[in-house]
Amino acid sequence: MDNKSTPVAAGALDDFICFSIYSTGLAMNRFYKPLLDRLGLTYLQYLLLVLLRDKDGQTVSEIGEQLFLESSTLTPLIKRMEAAGHLSRRRDSKDERVVRVSLTDQGRDLAQQAACIPGEVFKGLGMSVEDIREMDGALKVLRKRMFDQAK
Template identity: 45%
Template sequence: MPTRRPTADEALLLDNQLCFALYSASLAMTKLYKPLLDELGLTYPQYLAMLVLWEGDGLMVSELGQRLSLDSGTLTPLLKRLESAGLVSRMRDVADERRVHVHLTPAGRKLKARAAKVPECVLAASQCSIPELLQLTAQVRRLRERLVA
């Protein structure tokens, strides 16, 4: 249903800013995740990398970076820390040494079972139904795609 265009003053109200709603929700989400991920010994970016690797082990660093929207300057130190923690190993491709594959170690695979409680905790804290969260996630993903395009 179409609504009227906000006045200039209304458009500048903090509570009318999509960017602030997303930013403050992100801060709240990070605060929610912190103790859950501390139990796993992961930072939030490390958790995201592990999620991608749990979906498909043995990805190239470049593929991992694409999935996470991270450049190699950010991703390389993150992977080094995961490797130091014994969760992943990095191996150069024998056919092309510029390509590096990231593999889960047995400890990295085992961590997935412990991480399984994280989504349930987020679902409970959100006080949303699963369909609501799926719809919200899809809307935010579409927004991101439009902004990037």
């Protein structure tokens, strides 16, 4: 199958919303990959940069809550980005059990370079802003209901 082909699910799987969401997530990662490769970032690293660009100095637990990640996934991600020079970690001055994560100057530069990605995504999807916002809203409602049910 060449890169221009679109995989199509056949049969009963295509009738499951869980499969539609799963396969759309895979497609989203593939869509973002070339955009992020040129910056040397993975999708999760990109999301972390965006979070910290919007509000620097967040705690590891705040980041985990927003990205829906367990510390076993988040800590190695932060350590890799710190080793690459994009982030720094420091203990909170009021509570040393709390670790705060901040962008370095290099990380801020990278976040600035990545600022064009949302526009490229909108353009690449070929959908109206309204359609994307409507879909995003529906997905957020679905996510909230699923998390509420899992409590």
